Amino acid sequence: MILVMRRSATPEQVQAAVDRIQALGCQAHLSAGEERTIIGVIGDRRQLDEGVFDLLEGVEQVVRILKPYKLAGRDFHPLDTVVPLREDAIGGHPVVIIAGPCVVESRAQILETAWAVKEAGASVLRGGAYKPRTSPYSFQGLGEEGLELLAEASAVTGMALVTEVMAPEQVPLVSACADVLQVGTRNMQNYNLLHAVGEAGKPVLLKRGMMSTMEELLMSAEYVLSHNNPHVILCERGIRTFETYTRNTLDLSAIPVLKQLTHLPIVVDPSHAAGNWEWVTPLSMAAVAAGADGLLIEVHPHPDQALSDGPQSLRPDHFAQLVTRVRAVAQAVGRDL
Numbered sequence: 001m002i003l004v005m006r007r008s009a010t011p012e013q014v015q016a017a018v019d020r021i022q023a024l025g026c027q028a029h030l031s032a033g034e035e036r037t038i039i040g041v042i043g044d045r046r047q048l049d050e051g052v053f054d055l056l057e058g059v060e061q062v063v064r065i066l067k068p069y070k071l072a073g074r075d076f077h078p079l080d081t082v083v084p085l086r087e088d089a090i091g092g093h094p095v096v097i098i099a100g101p102c103v104v105e106s107r108a109q110i111l112e113t114a115w116a117v118k119e120a121g122a123s124v125l126r127g128g129a130y131k132p133r134t135s136p137y138s139f140q141g142l143g144e145e146g147l148e149l150l151a152e153a154s155a156v157t158g159m160a161l162v163t164e165v166m167a168p169e170q171v172p173l174v175s176a177c178a179d180v181l182q183v184g185t186r187n188m189q190n191y192n193l194l195h196a197v198g199e200a201g202k203p204v205l206l207k208r209g210m211m212s213t214m215e216e217l218l219m220s221a222e223y224v225l226s227h228n229n230p231h232v233i234l235c236e237r238g239i240r241t242f243e244t245y246t247r248n249t250l251d252l253s254a255i256p257v258l259k260q261l262t263h264l265p266i267v268v269d270p271s272h273a274a275g276n277w278e279w280v281t282p283l284s285m286a287a288v289a290a291g292a293d294g295l296l297i298e299v300h301p302h303p304d305q306a307l308s309d310g311p312q313s314l315r316p317d318h319f320a321q322l323v324t325r326v327r328a329v330a331q332a333v334g335r336d337l
């Protein structure tokens with residue numbers, strides 16, 4: 001970090017800044033130019049509230065050089081992280097498709113969907129047992145029974161399982177059957193939950209908060225990584241903008257930007273971004289073209305009867321078409337499914 005002093009800064013103010021830096025356990029490297037003085041701050045600043053430097057008299061600007069997300073950033077970890085998932089992995093050469101219903105509704109529904117998405121080319125099953133619904137009157141998921149049904153569908157199809165965990169106390173139960181713990185958009189900054197999933201040691205699929213910046217997403221990933229859990233998968237699922245035709249705005253730019261900033265794999269959820277199944281295939285193709293490591297797609301055998309997110313859910317035949325088109329794009333950009 002560098003402190004740029006004002007032109008009018010007095011020698012006393014410069015010395016006070018140096019004293020403050022040293023009192024905080026860091027070293028100060030002074031460079032006195034003709035116009036102004038700049039001070040380099042060297043040392044471990046992880047526990048430091050960097051805002052204190054903005055308040056020092058005579059300081060014009062505080063320039064942060066290193067990223068605050070030390071574990072998620074590429075500065076100290078240049079190589080891509082590959083998250084292992086049974087026979088598959090996310091973050092390697094193949095693009096991985098995660099698919100399934102928004103919510104588990106019944107044994108028949110989850111088994112039918114699991115077999116259908118597997119046959120079409122998905123390798124990971126998704127489905128919610130604990131659902132963070134906007135309205136308390138909406139179907140909240142089958143809870144423990146839903147987890148048992150997901151475990152059965154995952155066992156019979158051999159697909160790895162991703163499912164959401166909403167609270168720290170659910171982590172042991174969900175970890176017992178899921179291969180990947182999903183943290184939803186509404187919980188991206190639920191720090192108690194992030195600590196709990198970090199400690200669980202299972203891979204975590206961390207969805208970007210609908211109003212969160214990429215840096216905030218990476219800082220949330222940092223919570224999980226700080227528990228020595230290296231397996232975080234980031235998920236772009238659309239953010240809030242002024243546009244109302246789509247449920248959210250899929251931030252495609254997050255893919256190349258995050259790829260540059262972090263070594264963590266990035267999957268894209270076009271279903272919750274679009275809010276309408278007809279836009280899910282083109283957005284999926286665009287995401288893979290832009291470098292996404294995977295897709296998270298909602299599929300339901302009868303979207304008109306779905307208890308959650310029917311309008312954005314693809315029928316299995318449409319999902320199979322999506323896979324065909326996405327495979328062509330993956331191959332065009334030197335990857336495969």
Ligand code: PEP
Nearest residue numbers: 102184185186207237272
């Ligand atoms: C989901 O994946 O089912 C879900 C609720 O997504 P989000 O947290 O992105 O809304």
Ligand code: MN
Nearest residue numbers: 102298308309
């Ligand atoms: Mn959903």
